[in-house]
Amino acid sequence: MRCPSCSEDDDKVLESRAVRGGAAIRRRRVCNRCGHRFTTYEEVLRDSLMVVKRDGRLEEFSRAKLENGIQRSCLKLPISRQKVASVVDDIIEELENRYDLEIPAQAIGDLAMEELLKLDEVAYVRYASIYRHFENLEQFVKEAHLLRKAPDAAAAETVAASAAAAGTPPAPRKVPAP
Numbered sequence: 001m002r003c004p005s006c007s008e009d010d011d012k013v014l015e016s017r018a019v020r021g022g023a024a025i026r027r028r029r030v031c032n033r034c035g036h037r038f039t040t041y042e043e044v045l046r047d048s049l050m051v052v053k054r055d056g057r058l059e060e061f062s063r064a065k066l067e068n069g070i071q072r073s074c075l076k077l078p079i080s081r082q083k084v085a086s087v088v089d090d091i092i093e094e095l096e097n098r099y100d101l102e103i104p105a106q107a108i109g110d111l112a113m114e115e116l117l118k119l120d121e122v123a124y125v126r127y128a129s130i131y132r133h134f135e136n137l138e139q140f141v142k143e144a145h146l147l148r149k150a151p152d153a154a155a156a157e158t159v160a161a162s163a164a165a166a167g168t169p170p171a172p173r174k175v176p177a178p
Contacts, residue, residue, distance in 0.1 A: 001040055004036070004038055005034055005036035008031055010033060013029055020089050023044075024041050025042040026039060046096065048060055048061065049099070054106070058102070061103065063088060063092065066108065067084065069112070069127065070115075070127065071084050072126075073124075073126040073130075075126075077120055077122060091108070113128055125147070
């Protein structure tokens with residue numbers, strides 16, 4: 001691995017450990033030339049996932065885009081970046097389990113809402129307001145009433161009810177491989 005400080009490719013691994021539930025390996029390294037310490041991650045590369053947008057266009061899946069949306073909904077809330085990264089990891093893992101190569105955009109949004117509902121109600125409503133295109137206060141109030149009716153156990157039902165209220169059907173489950 002090339003040193004980010006001096007570009008020498010002679011280094012020594014100091015420590016290795018599994019991260020992200022075993023999906024990746026974190027390696028702590030030291031450059032034998034300049035002594036700079038740095039961290040690398042190793043993970044299995046999968047075929048790139050494609051998102052099927054509502055209008056039928058295909059777009060490459062972007063972890064950064066998903067993480068940014070969730071991070072913005074958690075802004076000024078007591079939720080760490082590590083927790084957001086963990087939620088994103090869970091969403092991606094579930095998407096990879098449910099779908100092969102093409103993921104409906106709605107499935108990503110629905111899963112994000114499910115995970116945010118478990119994490120924080122305010123973050124959930126913030127995300128829902130963008131995802132469901134809330135246009136007025138009445139839609140916010142309606143979403144808040146759905147949350148009050150179904151606190152913890154009915155998270156999936158709340159997301160489904162929210163989708164129905166917005167006029168969008170719930171996302172389908174696993175798409176068989178061709």
